Amino acid sequence: MTIQNLRLVGALEGLSFLLLLFVAMPMKYILGNPILVKYVGMGHGVLFIAFLVVLFVVCEKQKWSLTMFLMGLIASILPFGPFIFDAKLKKMQAPALQS
Numbered sequence: 545m546t547i548q549n550l551r552l553v554g555a556l557e558g559l560s561f562l563l564l565l566f567v568a569m570p571m572k573y574i575l576g577n578p579i580l581v582k583y584v585g586m587g588h589g590v591l592f593i594a595f596l597v598v599l600f601v602v603c604e605k606q607k608w609s610l611t612m613f614l615m616g617l618i619a620s621i622l623p624f625g626p627f628i629f630d631a632k633l634k635k636m637q638a639p640a641l642q643s
Contacts, residue, residue, distance in 0.1 A: 547637050551630050554616075557595040558626030560588040565623060580601040595620055 568580035599616040602608070614640035615632070 545598055545615050547606070547633055548617075549604060550595075550598050550602045551633055553591065553595045553598045554620075554626040554633075557588070557591040557620060558624070558630075560584065560591050561623060561626070564588050566592060592620060595626070 564581070564584045568584040572578040572581045584610055596617065597621075599613060603613045603616075619629035
């Protein structure tokens with residue numbers, strides 16, 4: 545697992561969370577149609593677990609601190625959090641790419 549894998553899974557997880565919050569949930573509660581919550585919610589759950597697993601593996605491989613893992617965990621439960629965390633990962637990765 546690489547930082548690129550983490551960034552990809554994070555982007556997918558963040559997108560699925562936004563779809564759940566801003567598309568599926570309004571359809572359920574405003575339009576009375578809960579079907580999207582079932583499928584988007586399941587996809588988001590799988591991606592959430594995948595993100596945490598990839599985050600743990602990358603933290604171990606990169607020898608990152610517990611703080612970095614906790615930042616990723618907190619980011620994954622906040623709307624738009626994965627995208628902010630991704631920006632941090634991109635900044636961390638940039639010096640390595642320039643070397």
